[in-house]
Amino acid sequence: MPPSRNPSVKTWSEKLHIYLGLYFLVFLWLFAASGLLLNHAWRFAEFWPQRQQSTREQRISIPDATTDSARAADLMRQLGLAGELEWTTVRQPPERFEFRVARPGRTIDVKADLSRATATVQEIRVNGWGVFRTLHTFTGVRINAPTSERDWILTKLWSFSMDAVAAGMVLLVITSLVLAYGRREKWISSAIALVSGILLCGFFVFGLRWL
Amino acid sequence: MKRLPVWTRDLHLYLGLVLSPFILLFAISTVLLNHRWQRTPTLPAAAKQTTSIDVADGAGTLAHARQLLDQLHVTGEIDYVRHNAKAERLLIPVSQPGLTTRVEVDLRARTATVEREAQGLGGALIYLHRMPGPHNVAIRGNWIYLRWWSVVTDSVVYGVLLLTASGLYLWGILKAERGIGWLMLVAGTATVGAMITAICAS
Numbered sequence: 001m002p003p004s005r006n007p008s009v010k011t012w013s014e015k016l017h018i019y020l021g022l023y024f025l026v027f028l029w030l031f032a033a034s035g036l037l038l039n040h041a042w043r044f045a046e047f048w049p050q051r052q053q054s055t056r057e058q059r060i061s062i063p064d065a066t067t068d069s070a071r072a073a074d075l076m077r078q079l080g081l082a083g084e085l086e087w088t089t090v091r092q093p094p095e096r097f098e099f100r101v102a103r104p105g106r107t108i109d110v111k112a113d114l115s116r117a118t119a120t121v122q123e124i125r126v127n128g129w130g131v132f133r134t135l136h137t138f139t140g141v142r143i144n145a146p147t148s149e150r151d152w153i154l155t156k157l158w159s160f161s162m163d164a165v166a167a168g169m170v171l172l173v174i175t176s177l178v179l180a181y182g183r184r185e186k187w188i189s190s191a192i193a194l195v196s197g198i199l200l201c202g203f204f205v206f207g208l209r210w211l
Numbered sequence: 212m213k214r215l216p217v218w219t220r221d222l223h224l225y226l227g228l229v230l231s232p233f234i235l236l237f238a239i240s241t242v243l244l245n246h247r248w249q250r251t252p253t254l255p256a257a258a259k260q261t262t263s264i265d266v267a268d269g270a271g272t273l274a275h276a277r278q279l280l281d282q283l284h285v286t287g288e289i290d291y292v293r294h295n296a297k298a299e300r301l302l303i304p305v306s307q308p309g310l311t312t313r314v315e316v317d318l319r320a321r322t323a324t325v326e327r328e329a330q331g332l333g334g335a336l337i338y339l340h341r342m343p344g345p346h347n348v349a350i351r352g353n354w355i356y357l358r359w360w361s362v363v364t365d366s367v368v369y370g371v372l373l374l375t376a377s378g379l380y381l382w383g384i385l386k387a388e389r390g391i392g393w394l395m396l397v398a399g400t401a402t403v404g405a406m407i408t409a410i411c412a413s
Contacts, residue, residue, distance in 0.1 A: 018388050021378050023399035028375060030403060032368045038345045039364060105411050131411060133345070138410075141247045143337070154410045161406060162245050166238040173231045173238075180224060193228035201232035204363065205335050208356050209310045211286060 010182045017175040024168045031165065034136035037129070047130030053123065060112060060119045069151065072099040072110075079121055081108055084140045084152045103152070104134035216384055223377040226370055233367045240340035248333050261324045270294050270318055273350055276303045283325055285312050288354040291347055307354070309335035 037045050063074035068088040075097075076082070083103035090097055095115035101108045105126055112119040126134075139159050140150035150156050180190045242248075264282050269275040271294030280286070280303065287307035294301055301316035311334075313326040330338070343351045343361045352358040382392055 015388070015391075018378075018382055018385075018392060019395045021375070022382065022392050022395040025375055025379075025396060026400045026403045028371065032371050036365065036368045039343050039361065041345070041348050103410055104407075131407075135407065135410075139245050141245070143244065143247050143249070154406070158406060158410060159245055161402070162241055166241040166245075169234050169238040173234055176224075176227045176231060180228060183224065186221075186224065190224060190228055193225040194231065197229040197232045200229075200363070201236055204339055204356070204360055205236065205308055205332070208307050209335075211356070 013175040013178040017172060017179060020168050020172050024165055027165045031136060034132050037133050038136060045129040047126040050127050052125045055122045057118055057120050060117055062114055062117060071097060075110060075112055076101060079119060084155045104138050105131040219377050219380050223381060226374050230367060230370050236336055237340060240336040243333050243337055259326045261322055264321055264323045266318055266321050270301055273353055279316060283323055285314060285325060288357045306338060308338045
């Protein structure tokens with residue numbers, strides 16, 4: 001390889017490219033493979049028909065908290081549940097309080113009857129394929145639910161790791177461009193490859209709305 | 212055999228360059244999705260327009276909806292078709308990267324209201340990230356360009372897998388980066404493993 005104009009930039013780009021690539025390798029495999037699963041209804045990866053459901057009733061003490069999320073957190077602690085609080089709702093009469101806790105592989109609906117101090121816990125468990133798929137989309141927020149917030153520490157960590165993978169991919173692309181620039185004998189073929197990618201991607205991002 | 216590292220290096224270079232815009236697309240849209248990005252409205256209201264149309268039999272089917280959309284010059288992926296037989300109305304939401312169109316048809320009056328809303332670049336990236344996706348599988352890909360996109364996304368995934376395989380091979384023959392390389396690989400694997408275990412087992 002011919003020496004680049006600034007060898008330290010090239011050397012550091014190469015090191016960063018290798019280290020980031022290796023650190024995020026399994027993350028990348030996970031998100032790539034789960035993305036593929038989400039786009040194809042492959043039978044071998046079915047999880048919903050094989051789900052397991054269970055229901056139990058448990059006595060609870062009435063939570064003192066005033067907000068719905070605090071009440072749900074109190075009941076989750078009493079019922080020994082962990083996960084991301086998806087939603088809460090107060091049914092009529094107001095003594096009925098319901099919420100959903102979710103995490104990859106498990107969805108738990110809690111229906112609390114505060115007048116009787118009991119809660120019905122309905123749990124749905126899915127197999128490993130279900131877990132794998134949900135990890136791809138497990139952000140704790142939904143684009144059409146502006147008030148939802150991440151409340152589980154592990155959701156926050158997982159969501160942070162998604163951002164980290166995204167930032168890592170951007171850095172990998174930047175360092176790959178620096179490294180490609182350093183290979184002068186490949187400039188023309190590299191430019192053809194890059195421009196082909198840009199044109200194809202640009203067609204879908206910008207071009208389709210003009211068709 | 213001596214040429215294998217050279218070929219692999221070239222493959223890694225060219226494949227990486229072709230895929231890099233797609234990798235950026237998925238990386239940026241991941242951050243937008245993860246932080247619930249919403250388009251700031253720049254227009255006072257979505258553009259709305261009512262016109263007369265010819266309505267054939269078979270309301271509620273995809274083919275019927277496409278025939279109505281052709282009359283209205285609306286293109287894109289039909290999200291779903293909702294037929295309210297009692298009210299004699301049809302709702303057809305149509306999407307394409309960066310633009311959503313809502314078509315409401317009054318079958319009795321034979322008129323259609325078309326409401327277009329631009330979603331901007333962020334909306335386009337999010338749409339492409341989520342498509343084709345696991346929902347409405349039976350009708351997904353009813354727009355040819357979304358079928359093409361589906362092929363492209365699959366190719367990007369297989370390309371990324373090939374890219375990582377070639378990257379691993381190139382790292383394997385590069386003796387200078389073995390130590391820290393192993394450390395990074397083990398650290399990354401342990402991070403993923405520990406997080407998944409904690410999420411699923413806690």
